[in-house]
Amino acid sequence: MWASPGKLKAKGIIGMNRRNIRYISRYNSRHLFPLVDDKLKTKLLAKRFGITTPDLIGTVTTQFDVKHITDMVAGHGGFAIKPAKGSGGKGILVIEHQDADGYVKPSGHRLHREDLERHVSNILSGLYSLGGATDIALVETLITFDEFLSEYTYEGVPDIRVIVFKGYPVMAMMRLSTAASDGKANLHQGAVGVGLDIATGTALRGVQFDRPRMDHPDTGHELASLRIPDWEVLLKLAASCYEMTGLGYLGTDMVLDRRHGPMLLELNARPGLAIQMTNGEGLRPRLDLIERQPDGANVEARVAFARHHFARRGELQVAS
Amino acid sequence: MSRVPFYLLVGVLMLTGIVMTVYRHVEFDVPWTPGEQREVWEVEAQVNFFANGGPVKVNLALPSHQENFRVLTENTASSGYGLSFLDDDSGRRAQWAIREASGGQQLYYSVQLLVAPDAEAPAVRPPQIPQDITWERPYDTAAQGIIARAHQQSADAFTFARELIQDFSGDRQDENARLLLTRFDRSPLIVRLLNQAGIAARKVDGLMLEDGRRRQALSSWLQVFDEDGDWVILNPATGEQGRPDNLLLWEASGQPVLEVQGGSNSGVSFSMLKHNEPAAVAVRNQLMNNTLLNFSIHSLPLEEQSLFKTILLIPIGALVVVLLRVLVGIKTSGTFMPVLIALAFIQTSLFTGLVGFLLVVAVGLVIRSYLSHLNLLLVARVSAVIITVIAIISLFSVLAYRMGLNAGLTITFFPMIILSWTIERMSILWEEEGPKQVLIQGGGSLVTAVLAYLAMNNPWIRHVTFNFLGIQLILMAFILLLGNYTGYRLLELRRFKPITED
Numbered sequence: 001m002w003a004s005p006g007k008l009k010a011k012g013i014i015g016m017n018r019r020n021i022r023y024i025s026r027y028n029s030r031h032l033f034p035l036v037d038d039k040l041k042t043k044l045l046a047k048r049f050g051i052t053t054p055d056l057i058g059t060v061t062t063q064f065d066v067k068h069i070t071d072m073v074a075g076h077g078g079f080a081i082k083p084a085k086g087s088g089g090k091g092i093l094v095i096e097h098q099d100a101d102g103y104v105k106p107s108g109h110r111l112h113r114e115d116l117e118r119h120v121s122n123i124l125s126g127l128y129s130l131g132g133a134t135d136i137a138l139v140e141t142l143i144t145f146d147e148f149l150s151e152y153t154y155e156g157v158p159d160i161r162v163i164v165f166k167g168y169p170v171m172a173m174m175r176l177s178t179a180a181s182d183g184k185a186n187l188h189q190g191a192v193g194v195g196l197d198i199a200t201g202t203a204l205r206g207v208q209f210d211r212p213r214m215d216h217p218d219t220g221h222e223l224a225s226l227r228i229p230d231w232e233v234l235l236k237l238a239a240s241c242y243e244m245t246g247l248g249y250l251g252t253d254m255v256l257d258r259r260h261g262p263m264l265l266e267l268n269a270r271p272g273l274a275i276q277m278t279n280g281e282g283l284r285p286r287l288d289l290i291e292r293q294p295d296g297a298n299v300e301a302r303v304a305f306a307r308h309h310f311a312r313r314g315e316l317q318v319a320s
Numbered sequence: 321m322s323r324v325p326f327y328l329l330v331g332v333l334m335l336t337g338i339v340m341t342v343y344r345h346v347e348f349d350v351p352w353t354p355g356e357q358r359e360v361w362e363v364e365a366q367v368n369f370f371a372n373g374g375p376v377k378v379n380l381a382l383p384s385h386q387e388n389f390r391v392l393t394e395n396t397a398s399s400g401y402g403l404s405f406l407d408d409d410s411g412r413r414a415q416w417a418i419r420e421a422s423g424g425q426q427l428y429y430s431v432q433l434l435v436a437p438d439a440e441a442p443a444v445r446p447p448q449i450p451q452d453i454t455w456e457r458p459y460d461t462a463a464q465g466i467i468a469r470a471h472q473q474s475a476d477a478f479t480f481a482r483e484l485i486q487d488f489s490g491d492r493q494d495e496n497a498r499l500l501l502t503r504f505d506r507s508p509l510i511v512r513l514l515n516q517a518g519i520a521a522r523k524v525d526g527l528m529l530e531d532g533r534r535r536q537a538l539s540s541w542l543q544v545f546d547e548d549g550d551w552v553i554l555n556p557a558t559g560e561q562g563r564p565d566n567l568l569l570w571e572a573s574g575q576p577v578l579e580v581q582g583g584s585n586s587g588v589s590f591s592m593l594k595h596n597e598p599a600a601v602a603v604r605n606q607l608m609n610n611t612l613l614n615f616s617i618h619s620l621p622l623e624e625q626s627l628f629k630t631i632l633l634i635p636i637g638a639l640v641v642v643l644l645r646v647l648v649g650i651k652t653s654g655t656f657m658p659v660l661i662a663l664a665f666i667q668t669s670l671f672t673g674l675v676g677f678l679l680v681v682a683v684g685l686v687i688r689s690y691l692s693h694l695n696l697l698l699v700a701r702v703s704a705v706i707i708t709v710i711a712i713i714s715l716f717s718v719l720a721y722r723m724g725l726n727a728g729l730t731i732t733f734f735p736m737i738i739l740s741w742t743i744e745r746m747s748i749l750w751e752e753e754g755p756k757q758v759l760i761q762g763g764g765s766l767v768t769a770v771l772a773y774l775a776m777n778n779p780w781i782r783h784v785t786f787n788f789l790g791i792q793l794i795l796m797a798f799i800l801l802l803g804n805y806t807g808y809r810l811l812e813l814r815r816f817k818p819i820t821e822d
Contacts, residue, residue: 003817005808013816017646018806063697090752118695125698127748189753210818280819 012282014273023287027166027248028269035245036267039138040084049244051237052263054080054255057139066120069139070113073098078142081116083123083135089186091128093119094156096142106155107182143263146256152176152226154218157255159185160196160234160262163271163283164250167242168293168302169235170286170310172196173278174226178208179218187274192216194223195279199311201231205280234262235303241267243299279312286310326804333797340790349390349436354783357596359435360392361529363568366428367578369586371421376582378416378427381525381571387441389568392432401427409445411573425583433568446520446545447574453516459503462496467517477519477546478554478561484513485542485559507540507556520545522574524553527590529566534591538570538577630663632785635795637662637772642802644768649809652765653745660735661765662772667733670773674766676716676731677739681762683712684743685750692747706740 008015014023035041046053057079058072073079077098083091095103095111103111120137122128129135143157152158156177163171173195180190187193192213195204203226206213215222228234238252241264251271257263276282289309297305344350351358367380382405385391396403401416416427455463470483488497488506500509507523514521525538541563542554553563563569571577580586637659644650652658665673687708691701713731720731742765750758775781785791808816 001817002813003820005813007820008808008813008816011816011819013808013812013819015806015808015812016649017809021804021806114695121695121697127698207818210815212818277816277819282819 008282012284012286013276014283014287016273019273023165023249024270028250029246032246033269036247036250036269037087038084039082039086039266040136042264042267043138045244046264049240051240051244052257052260054143054257054263054265055141057141059084059139060120060124060137063121063124066117066124069116069120072139076141080140080142081120081123082138082140083128084138085126085129085133085135086123087128089184091119091123092184094142143255143265144258146229146258148229149256151219151221152216152223154178154216156181156185156191159265160228160254160256161271161275162235162238162252162254163275164238164242164252165287165290166248166293166295167239167297167299168290169198169238169306170290171275171279171283172198172201172235172238173275174203174228176216178216180208187272187278192223193274193278194226195275196226196228197310197312198235199307201228201234202226204312205278207274207278210274210277228256230256230261232303232307235306236299237262237264239299239302239306281312323804326800330797330800333793333800337790337793337795337797340793341788342790344788344790346438349434349438350787352784354779360595360597361389361433361435361568362430362593362595363433363527363529364428364430364591365588366426366591367580367586367588369425369580369583371423371425371583373422374420374582376416376418376421376425376580378581378583378586379579380414380416380427380429380588381575381577382412382414382429383431383433383568383570384412384572385442386569386572387563388435388437388565390434390436392434394429394431396430397428409573410575411571413575421582444543444551444572446549446551447522449515449518449520453512459500462499463513463516465496466500467513471517477544478552480517480519481510481514481521481542481544481554482559482561485510485554485556489557489559507542510542510556514542514544523556524569524574525571525577526553526563527568527570527592528564529568529592529594531592531594534589536590536592538588538590541567541569543572629782629786630666632789632792633666633776633782634659634663635792635799636776636781636785639795639799640772640775641768642799644771646802646805647810649811650764650768651761652768653742653749653761654738654765657738657742658765658768659772660738661769662776664734665769665773666777668731670770670777672731673734673773674770676734677766677769679716680709680712680731680734680739681743681746684709684739685747688743688747692751702740702744705743706736709736709740709743 035045040059043053043056057076060066060069060072069081073095078094078096080095081093086092093116094106096106097104101110102113103116105111123135123137126134145153145157149158152174153176158174158176160172160174162169173193175185175187176192176194177185178190178192182189185191187207190209192206192208194206196202197204203223206215206223208217213223234254234256237254241250241252242248245267247267247269249269249271251268253265253268255263255265273283286309293305345352363383365380367378369378378401382394383389383391396414398416400421401418403417404415406413406415414429454460466484466487470480470487474480474483486492487494488501488510493501504512511521511523521542521544524541524543526541527536527538530536540556542556543551544554545551552561553567553569554561578586578588638656641652641656641659645652645655661673661677664677667673668676684705688705691704694701696704713734713736716731746758746762749761
């Protein structure tokens with residue numbers, strides 16, 4: 001039931017305390033946090049750096065504007081409402097399509113105009129934001145993810161998390177939503193995490209609720225065949241977020257859009273540690289290696305370095 | 321990035337805390353445990369005299385802190401007299417004065433003394449040796465004879481004094497001694513002889529403490545100094561060196577014990593009583609000097625003291641929270657909410673507190689789920705929850721009282737705003753992550769609160785935090801060290817277990 005600390009250390013696992021002290025507080029300057037904690041700021045910044053993000057339909061900034069939300073989304077089919085300062089996927093409402101009767105969530109659950117307004121009002125009151133500060137609501141177009149992914153996910157948009165350390169992509173995973181996770185791509189809510197090989201973007205290991213998993217629990221599709229197209233483009237996109245934000249220890253969340261390819265969804269200055277579970281190894285050796293590299297390498301060099309040094313062969317392939 | 325300044329700071333805090341704590345223990349005899357009993361002597365001095373009808377001034381020597389004894393409290397009873405305490409080179413004295421008094425007069429002074437075996441004697445300056453000591457014939461030759469003899473049979477000041485005293489007592493009394501004793505009192509005579517031999521000495525007055533004794537008188541003792549300023553107490557009757565454990569030096573500067581102006585037939589008698597007191601009480605009664613090192617909560621008025629008793633416990637609660645979060649990895653709803661709940665538990669007792677907390681939160685959650693349908697702004701909704709919580713608490717108090725459960729009334733000690741936020745957070749958590757997370761975080765908060773309560777309600781911890789302010793610095797150092805801990809949390813050992821199974 002319990003692992004000995006020595007065993008975890010041998011695996012290079014990083015704990016919360018070490019992540020907080022050794023990486024976040026050392027490499028992430030406090031004054032840079034607002035850039036990633038506020039999704040609107042991230043979005044505007046990304047635009048300046050030529051990084052694609054989902055299209056912004058509009059923002060709601062005052063309670064007075066709440067009743068205009070239905071006008072704003074009219075004619076947009078699917079959309080997502082997010083708190084700008086939300087954390088951990090809290091307060092994100094996804095509407096797949098709308099019709100005369102109301103708004104339909106990916107689960108088929110139907111919402112009405114008042115539900116929508118209450119949700120936006122809650123966002124503005126700061127219910128989902130860090131520290132309860134008043135917030136603004138972003139309304140974005142729905143991402144239409146790549147078709148091949150639909151076998152690997154249930155109801156939600158699968159996203160790709162890449163940990164970027166000092167500009168080097170060090171570890172990656174894909175998060176597949178499940179019925180248990182209510183269409184959300186949060187691992188602790190029951191989404192399936194699939195570790196991805198940094199060199200090739202192929203699946204290494206599947207994990208749900210911290211236990212190994214060979215297939216998707218709802219679609220039944222095996223995970224081994226998962227391979228991310230445009231892998232190098234995606235890595236470069238992730239790596240360039242270092243220049244964009246200046247944050248040394250960064251979690252980048254990306255999606256594969258049918259039309260636009262890899263797209264930046266959001267950034268996280270305090271990325272979780274579950275990625276170690278999905279990769280079956282700890283972050284420590286990779287972070288130590290990066291710390292020994294001189295500063296100043298460009299994006300291409302960093303991605304090449306990471307793909308060379310962090311290449312792995314997954315247990316899923318071995319099994320199949 | 322050097323960590324040296326950090327460890328230096330932690331070291332300084334730790335060291336200062338330990339030094340302050342040990343200093344309090346050694347210097348002021350504050351015990352380590354609350355249950356320790358301390359012996360306390362209650363000594364009452366009764367001054368009797370016959371007033372002549374005019375103005376009267378009474379001057380009585382008072383005991384001070386000394387080896388083996390520490391003065392706790394003192395009281396006087398003296399109807400109509402003005403009283404002032406003097407504290408100068410000639411020791412502490414009480415001075416009573418009245419414009420007009422006649423007939424028999426009684427003045428009372430009582431003092432509580434703590435028996436403190438490790439209390440140190442205050443520094444004593446040796447008295448000046450009088451320069452010209454002259455004797456009348458034939459006493460001069462007798463004195464010289466005795467001094468010469470004692471000088472021969474001794475090596476230093478102390479052995480000399482002992483020889484001298486023995487020359488005046490028992491079988492060794494010779495002609496010279498007998499002659500001198502016809503003219504002088506024993507104690508002043510010995511002091512005079514010692515002074516003539518160039519040895520600083522004085523007569524001091526002490527009280528032998530014996531439980532339940534009344535109408536006791538002071539006895540004289542000799543205090544003899546050597547060249548280095550060290551001194552010993554000698555029994556002037558036997559020459560025995562060293563002070564008995566039960567000897568209280570009442571007047572130790574060679575001054576008269578009692579001076580009465582405007583009265584006659586004056587005298588002072590003593591009665592005494594021994595009893596045991598809990599150490600904490602004894603500590604509270606200590607008269608504190610207002611030095612910086614003696615910085616103590618005890619110098620505050622009683623009401624503020626009891627307030628501080630609680631305030632000084634909060635760091636303990638904070639330490640428990642830090643331990644559980646950093647070393648164990650327990651999730652709580654609101655970082656320090658458990659500490660506030662634990663403070664409420666202290667008032668309500670654990671069982672009542674737990675039942676009350678669960679009742680309020682459960683009922684609050686039900687009502688809150690209705691409020692969430694009303695589509696309210698956040699601040700308004702939380703305010704509504706606050707009013708709901710107050711209503712629940714009032715209702716439970718009245719119900720408990722009607723049913724004869726007085727314990728139910730203590731439910732009012734719960735911090736209502738904190739409870740309301742807890743309900744709000746739990747409710748959101750329920751909607752977003754389901755009841756499981758509510759149980760995990762709510763349970764984590766309760767476990768933390770109970771552990772913090774157990775720590776904060778521990779009699780020893782209460783005693784130590786209240787009586788040793790240095791503990792706060794030590795706690796600070798510990799918390800700083802914990803803030804630097806990069807190892808695994810206990811629950812992570814379980815979380816990451818699957819990785820090691822390959």
